[in-house]
Amino acid sequence: MTSHMPDIEKTASTAASPRKAIFGPIVANVAFVMELTLVPLLLPAIQMQFDLSIGALAWVFNAYGIAVAIGVLLGGWCGDAFNTRKVFGYGVVCFAAGSLVVAAAESFEMLIIGRIVQGLGAGIFSPLVPILLTQAASLKPGRALIVWGSISGYVAAFAPLFYGSFLGQYGWKIAFIFIAFMAAIAWSILNGSQTDDAPAPDPxxxxxxxxxxxxxxxxxxxxxxxxxxxxxxxxxxxxxxxxxxxxxxxxxxxxxxxxxxxxxxxxxxxxxxxxxxxxxxxxxxxxxxxxxxxxxxxxxxxxxxxxxxxxxxxxxxxxxxxxxxxxxxxxxxxxxxxxxxxxxxxxxxxxxxxxxxxxxxxxxxxxxxxxxxxxxxxxxxxxxxxxxxxxxxx
Structure with missing residues (x-):
């Protein structure tokens, strides 16, 4: 019986590795979805604090969207040309940094800069989420994608309600701090689940x-x-x-x-x-x-x-x-x-x-x-x- 123990340990390790590798992309996507669903809820408070017109408020909303649109193309190209996991990690770090800049903003200009940095990071890592999930669960990629989609949907559903019920009393900035915190957790999990079987970049x-x-x-x-x-x-x-x-x-x-x-x-x-x-x-x-x-x-x-x-x-x-x-x-x-x-x-x-x-x-x-x-x-x-x-x- 002892001769089979190494194989059992190897099998257990192999089974655990994909599960661990899935967590990082999913947590990062949770932060991405929270931004998508919480920011519309935060707009009135942002408008009031900075005394913005509706046109200026639209720029707060659109600065992120423009940066995402650019970042998506950059992330897709870099993900194919270089190491997908590393490109994903850089995007998550950029997203977290931008979220913190937004939370610390004391002027309209700094708010816009933070939203651009945040959006660029989101654009870089978001199209790579399904790629990393299917790589981590190559035997059952469909199940990983179903889990991803289900979690995203329910986070989108409950994040506004959670903020309105529990975090709203602390002001709109706490939401961006929480988003940055979730992105930091995703980055930590990603670095803690490095695998040696990641495919080489496609030449x-x-x-x-x-x-x-x-x-x-x-x-x-x-x-x-x-x-x-x-x-x-x-x-x-x-x-x-x-x-x-x-x-x-x-x-x-x-x-x-x-x-x-x-x-x-x-x-x-x-x-x-x-x-x-x-x-x-x-x-x-x-x-x-x-x-x-x-x-x-x-x-x-x-x-x-x-x-x-x-x-x-x-x-x-x-x-x-x-x-x-x-x-x-x-x-x-x-x-x-x-x-x-x-x-x-x-x-x-x-x-x-x-x-x-x-x-x-x-x-x-x-x-x-x-x-x-x-x-x-x-x-x-x-x-x-x-x-x-x-x-x-x-």
Whole structure:
């Protein structure tokens, strides 16, 4: 029996190693999701402290998004060209440092600098999360991705409620300190789970990028992402500001946002097994319709029931656009260019949000509603066109 002990120990060590290697990327992603869901809740307090106009507040929101859009492309390229784990670690450190700069900011300029550094770091590490997870759990990568998606959804759902109930009394800066703390934990776990079996950097091969630019259905799907995520991002920006203007407490704002993310997480789970089937077209078409239906309810009064219904509809729209659009982007991506395609997926989502907030931040509701309706109409046309492309490929 003693002769088998080394093998048993080796097996146990091998089994434990992937589990440990998964924790770092997941914790980093938790910090990333917390920024996504908490910052809209913090905007009114930031606006009050720095005495910002709605246009200046939009820059606080958009500075991060612009930096993420740039960082995603940089992170995707560096992740393929260099050691993925090290690039991921550098991004996490940059994200944590930017969060601390934001927390320590005493001027509008320093606040913007912190948001740029934070966004650049987030952009670098966020597209590498699924890569590290599938490397760490090569035997069961699907399970790791399911765990990742589930945790992200529920963090998004409960982070605003947690802040509104427990941390809000300490001021908005405590949220950025907590985000930096989570990123620091992720970096520590990442360095404590170094493995010797990480794949060597891909030396790369010559790619025909003209083929990428000729992939018409891929770019149609990018436009769909731009329009749907632009509309949803504007909703996330405008919701807490509008509620604050109507003297709604932070706890209630956090509750409404939590409902939206819970709806997104729950419906995404239900749709997970449907995006590969014939229902894909219906699901993608449903997204812009749900967003258009939910947006006017935000301004229909101060009824909590209507606000909750609005958040449910928009959260459902996010769920119906998220997985299906990613599915199509992976399908339409030219061979050997899936990484750059998924990076551009994130970039188009961020740029859509930046454009919507920048152009509609000071706009009256009637004009904003028309713009959101037009954007969703374009998204619906893109959904029909992209799904027609699937039929042509069969």
């Amino acid at each position: 790369g091969r010559t790619k025909d990028y003209s083929e990428f630019f000729r992939a018409r259905n891929l770019w149609v799907t990018f436009l769909y992402v731009f329009c749907t995520y632009g509309s949803i991002t504007y909703y996330l920006f405008r919701l807490p500001v509008w509620l604050s203007e109507n003297d709604v407490e932070a706890t209630s704002v956090g509750f409404v946002l939590s409902i939206m993310w819970l709806t997104f997480s729950g419906l995404s789970t239900l749709l997970r097994n449907m995006v590969d089937g014939p229902r894909l077209r219906v699901i993608m078409l449903a997204a812009p319709l749900l967003i258009v239906a939910g947006f006017p309810l935000l301004y229909s009064g101060d009824s909590l029931l209507l606000l909750v219904l609005s958040s449910v509809l928009v959260g459902s729209g996010l769920a119906c656009s998220n997985a299906p659009s990613t599915q199509l982007i992976l399908k339409f991506a030219p061979k050997g260019m899936r990484a750059v395609s998924t990076s551009l997926d994130i970039t188009f989502a961020r740029v859509g949000g930046i454009a919507a907030v920048a152009f509609l931040a000071d706009t009256e509701f009637a004009y904003a509603a028309i713009a959101i309706g037009g954007s969703c109409l374009i998204a619906a046309i893109c959904a029909l066109t992209a799904n027609k492309g699937i039929a042509e490929d069969r």
